[in-house]
Amino acid sequence: LMTSARAARLGGPGLATLAALPVYAVGEATAAAARDAGFGVAAVGERDAQALLDGMASSGKRRILWLCGRDRSTFATELTVTALPVYAVDPVDPAAGWRDSVAAPAVVLAHSARIAARAADLAGAAVKHLTLLAISAAAADAAGDGWAEKAVSPRPDDAPMLAEAVRLCHKGRQ
Structure with a gap:
């Protein structure tokens, strides 16, 4: 599972070891970044991560590896979701203006x-x-x-x- 294009773009060279896993991506931008990183995209969610997880559960998926950020949301699901933080985004001061x-x-x-x-x-x-x-x-x-x-x-x-x-x-x- 990728909920942000940042996972594919900032995850580093270690992501290549996971490239055989199918990606379920939230949004086309995330799917495109996953493809660019060498992943095959099994499905693209058109709403949000919760809806994508619900669809995955309905199709029989049970265990999910979530390539995510250090700071992340939580989801209500019966699936076993293992979060693997592969990037971090730290706040910065707002731009001048x-x-x-x-x-x-x-x-x-x-x-x-x-x-x-x-x-x-x-x-x-x-x-x-x-x-x-x-x-x-x-x-x-x-x-x-x-x-x-x-x-x-x-x-x-x-x-x-x-x-x-x-x-x-x-x-x-x-």
């Missing part, structure tokens, strides 16, 4: 639950005039309340996420 960027209404994109929570912390009271666009329902939940609006990408990939961001930016400008 962050405060100016969130001083007026804007759309904030969050590609993970961790990033959504961090964006909410960094935005502070500004969330009241910001729209959060999350890659999944779990990421939207992690961002907490108080946002002017919260939306979830129709699929866990950049293209539909960016299309939704454009729609949200133009919402109400008829």
Whole structure:
């Protein structure tokens, strides 16, 4: 199981020893990164990791090796999921201009639950005039309340996420 393209991109040369295992990827970007790293992709989940795990359980899978980050979510599943952290992402200070960027209404994109929570912390009271666009329902939940609006990408990939961001930016400008 790969829930992020980072697993394939940042996992290092040791991933080659696992290349014979079929990958179940969340989103096409993760699937493409897995293919680029030499993995065969058995299935691509179009929603989120929970939905993909549910589908795997329904198809008779029982044991899952999850190539993941050091910081990761948890899932409700009857499957045996063994987490193997292959990368870490550490927070950094926001870029210069962050405060100016969130001083007026804007759309904030969050590609993970961790990033959504961090964006909410960094935005502070500004969330009241910001729209959060999350890659999944779990990421939207992690961002907490108080946002002017919260939306979830129709699929866990950049293209539909960016299309939704454009729609949200133009919402109400008829």
